[in-house]
Amino acid sequence: GENVEQHPSTLSVQEGDSAVIKCTYSDSASNYFPWYKQELGKRPQLIIDIRSNVGEKKDQRIAVTLNKTAKHFSLHITETQPEDSAVYFCARMDSSYKLIFGSGTRLLVRP
Amino acid sequence: DAGITQSPRYKITETGRQVTLMCHQTWSHSYMFWYRQDLGHGLRLIYYSAAADITDKGEVPDGYVVSRSKTENFPLTLESATRSQTSVYFCASRVEYNTGELFFGEGSRLTVL
Numbered sequence: 001g002e003n004v005e006q007h008p009s010t011l012s013v014q015e016g017d018s019a020v021i022k023c024t025y026s027d028s029a030s031n032y033f034p035w036y037k038q039e040l041g042k043r044p045q046l047i048i049d050i051r052s053n054v055g056e057k058k059d060q061r062i063a064v065t066l067n068k069t070a071k072h073f074s075l076h077i078t079e080t081q082p083e084d085s086a087v088y089f090c091a092r093m094d095s096s097y098k099l100i101f102g103s104g105t106r107l108l109v110r111p
Numbered sequence: 112d113a114g115i116t117q118s119p120r121y122k123i124t125e126t127g128r129q130v131t132l133m134c135h136q137t138w139s140h141s142y143m144f145w146y147r148q149d150l151g152h153g154l155r156l157i158y159y160s161a162a163a164d165i166t167d168k169g170e171v172p173d174g175y176v177v178s179r180s181k182t183e184n185f186p187l188t189l190e191s192a193t194r195s196q197t198s199v200y201f202c203a204s205r206v207e208y209n210t211g212e213l214f215f216g217e218g219s220r221l222t223v224l
Contacts, residue, residue, distance in 0.1 A: 002170060006153070034211050043201065043215040044154065089153055097208045098169065101146075103153040 002027075004092050006102030013080055014110050021105045023090035024072040032093035033066060033073045036101075039086045047088075048075070080109045114138065117202050117216035125224050130189045132219045134202030142205040143185040144169075144213065145177065147198040154201065160185055161208065192223045 005024045013019050023033075034049035050057045050064045050073065057064050061080075066073040077084055090102040115136040124130050134143065145157040146169075156169030158177040166177050174196060176188045189196055202216040 009151075032209070032211050034213075036213075043217050044213075045215070046212045049211050091154075093209070093211065096167075098144075098156055098159060099211075099213060100156070100170070101154040103151060 002094070002100055004090060004100055004102040006090050006105060008105060009103065010106045010108070012108045012110060015080060015082060017080055019075075019077045019080055019084070019107055019109075021075045021088055021090070021107075022072060023074070023092075023102050024070075025092050026071060027092070027094060028068075028071065029095045030092040033064070034091050034093075034099070035064060035075050036089045036091065037086045038089065038104075044089060077107075080107075082109050082111050085109045115202060115204055115214055115216045117200075117219045119219060120217065121220050123222045123224065124192050126193060127191050130192050130221065132187045132189075132200055132202075132221070134185045134187070134216060136183055136185075136202075136204045136214075138204065138206075138214075139182055140204035140206050140214070141182070142208060143179065144203045144205070145175070145185070145187045146201045146203065147171065147196075148201060148218070149198050157187065157200075189221075192221075194223050197221060197223045 031052035036044040037047045038044040061078045063076040087104045087106050089104050091099045118133045144159040146154040155171050160166045160179040163182050200219045203213040
């Protein structure tokens with residue numbers, strides 16, 4: 001169906017620890033999965049994305065993994081810093097090329 | 112750079128009034144979108160447009176109207192505002208149909224009393 005399930009809704013980690021956010025979907029036709037970061041009072045901005053022909057993608061401290069068989073994808077942030085505190089949204093592109101977003105995860109990195 | 116701008120940024124209105132939120136982009140992106148953001152629901156697509164004079168419904172279109180007479184503008188109208196339409200509205204644009212990055216405007220916070 002349409003929805004993307006995102007978990008957890010809130011996540012609190014100690015600075016320097018890793019954070020993992022997971023999203024699941026049911027539409028096997030989805031082939032593009034971006035992640036957006038939204039700082040407090042700001043607009044969402046793309047931080048990383050992955051296409052279905054790739055299993056993992058990394059960009060410095062951020063990585064995304066995709067399991068097409070199980071229909072889930074995850075965001076991994078290593079060595080978290082206070083500036084990583086934000087709301088993170090996963091999304092999938094549907095067959096009409098629209099982005100369908102998850103409900104968001106509020107990440108708090110404690111100094 | 113101007114990029115994509117929304118106006119007004121903040122609006123308070125009353126139930127039953129008509130409200131129009133404006134969105135303007137300077138990139139000549141083909142695709143434009145309107146999302147609403149509510150706590151616990153993330154970003155939900157209201158309407159989108161593939162080009163001038165081409166619009167289509169998203170996940171939650173009821174109570175909204177859009178138009179796109181020019182590529183750079185994509186206004187969203189609430190014909191008769193309801194309290195359930197209190198939300199933050201984001202306009203976004205994208206270059207092509209299947210290239211992923213959405214560029215969001217700064218958002219318009221609408222309160223319906």
